[in-house]
Structures are given as structure tokens and as C-alpha cells.
Amino acid sequence: MFRVYGYLRASTEEQDATRAKAELEKFTEQLGFGVAHWFIENESGAKLQRPELFRLLDIAMPGDVLLVEQIDRLSRLKSEDWEQLKRLINDKNIRIVSLDLPSSFALMRNADEFTERILSSINSMMLDFLAAFARKNYEERRRMQAQGVAKAKIEGKYKGRREDKDLHSRILQLLDDGRSYNFIERTISCSRHTISKVSKRRKAALEEEVL
Structure with a gap:
């Protein structure tokens, strides 16, 4: 028997990385499986080094x-x-199943060796295509964002990226309650970098009060 590990990712702390969790749970239940563990993080998909992905x-x-x-x-x-990540996955013989890749669903069902090899070959080709398309889409959005920022700067309208004050407030509350970084990451799906930033601000504020 194999185990199913769910990977949920969002690019920023403001986005809900767990958005698709219910849909994935329903999908696995329909096939008669459960998810052994969820790996959740708020990191850019354009970055290879993602702690939760590599923990998985x-x-x-x-x-x-x-x-x-x-x-x-x-x-x-x-x-x-992508080639490096794919090599790591292939070397461990981990099977990728994605809701936008229907041919991958069969990898969660029992199949003879010939059928499995055929499906694996098809999925490998489709994975490369979808990964290339995702990269192209990412680069296009970045290009359009850069154009928008440049135009806003020229017009004097650019104010930079706003902080999520509600998120920072929740992190601060959990820190005050003595919760660990790992607990906070799991609870509100934010990055360790953001937790560290809030923690440093709190420490600096306390030091100022002492002075």
C-alpha cells in the first residue's frame, strides 16, 4: 500500500494556502483513500527551495x-x-497526482506493469507541458505587474505593497500565548519569515519600553 501526501501552496501570506483542501479530500475519498498528511506553506512556486515541499x-x-x-x-x-525537482521526485519513485491532470488519477488504482509504464510516460510528458505553461503564465503576470508598477510610479500613485495587519495581529497573539513557530505556521498558514518579522518587531518594541 502507498500513502497519499497532500501539498497545498499559496504564494503570499495574504492568500489561503488551504483553499483546495476540501476538494482534494473529496477526490481521495471517492477513490477510497485518505490523505496521510498535509504539507502547507506560503511560498512562491517560482522558488525551488520550499521547506514543506522538501519535507514531504x-x-x-x-x-x-x-x-x-x-x-x-x-x-x-x-x-x-524544474528538471532538478523532477529528478528528485523520480529518483524516489514518487507519483504525482493532480486534479488538472486526469491521466494521473489512474496512478492511484491498481494496474498491470505495462499499463502503469504507459501512463507514467504520458504523465511525464504532460507534467513537462503543464510546468512549462505555469512558468510562462508566471512570467507574463510578472511582466504585466512590472508595467503596472512603472506606470503608477510615473503617475505618482504607487504606494508599495500593503502589510496584512490582521495576519500580523493574529501572529502576535499566538506569540504572546507562547505558541511555537511550527504551531503558528500550521494554524494560520503563514511563512516562518513573516513570523520572524513580527517577533523581531515585538522584541524591539519591548526593548524600547524598557529604555
Whole structure:
């Protein structure tokens, strides 16, 4: 028997990384499986080094399933980084199943060796296509955003990225309650970087009060 590991990702702390969790749970239940563990993080898909993704890859055993909503949750990587990630996944014989790749669903059903090899070959080709499309879409959105920022700066309308004050307030409350970074990450789906930033601000504020 294999285990199914769910991977949920959003690019920023303001986005809900758990948005697709219910849909993925329903999908696995319909096939008669459960999700052994969820790996959730708020990191850019254009970045190879993602702590929760690599924790999943470290824990998973040959034959286990890496389940995602869409391939762009797994990769918006440039080609060389995608090849590196794909090599890590293939070397451990981890099977990628994604809701936007219907041919991958069969990898969660029993099949003879010939059928499995055919499906694996098809999925490999489709994975490369979807990963390349996700990267192209990412680069196009970045280009359009850069154009928008440049125009706003010229017109004097650019104010920069606003902080999520509600998120920071929740982090601060959990820190005050003595919660660990890992607990806060799991509870409100934010990055360690953001928790660290809020923690440093709190420490600096306390030091100012003492002075």
C-alpha cells in the first residue's frame, strides 16, 4: 500500500494556502483513500527551495503519491529548477497526482506493469507541458505587474505593497500565548519569515519600553 501526501501552496501570506483542501479530500475519498498528511506553506512556486515541499519529499517512500490541486501549485519553476525537482521526485519513485491532470488519477488504482509504464510516460510528458505553461503564465503576470508598477510610479500613485495587519495581529497573539513557530505556521498558514518579522518587531518594541 502507498500513502497519499497532500501539498497545498499559496504564494503570499495574504492568500489561503488551504483553499483546495476540501476538494482534494473529496477526490481521495471517492477513490477510497485518505490523505496521510498535509504539507502547507506560503511560498512562491517560482522558488525551488520550499521547506514543506522538501519535507514531504524527505518523508515519502517509493510508490507514495504527491497530491496537488494543480501542477502550478508544485511548480512555476524555470526549466533547470524544474528538471532538478523532477529528478528528485523520480529518483524516489514518487507519483504525482493532480486534479488538472486526469491521466494521473489512474496512478492511484491498481494496474498491470505495462499499463502503469504507459501512463507514467504520458504523465511525464504532460507534467513537462503543464510546468512549462505555469512558468510562462508566471512570467507574463510578472511582466504585466512590472508595467503596472512603472506606470503608477510615473503617475505618482504607487504606494508599495500593503502589510496584512490582521495576519500580523493574529501572529502576535499566538506569540504572546507562547505558541511555537511550527504551531503558528500550521494554524494560520503563514511563512516562518513573516513570523520572524513580527517577533523581531515585538522584541524591539519591548526593548524600547524598557529604555
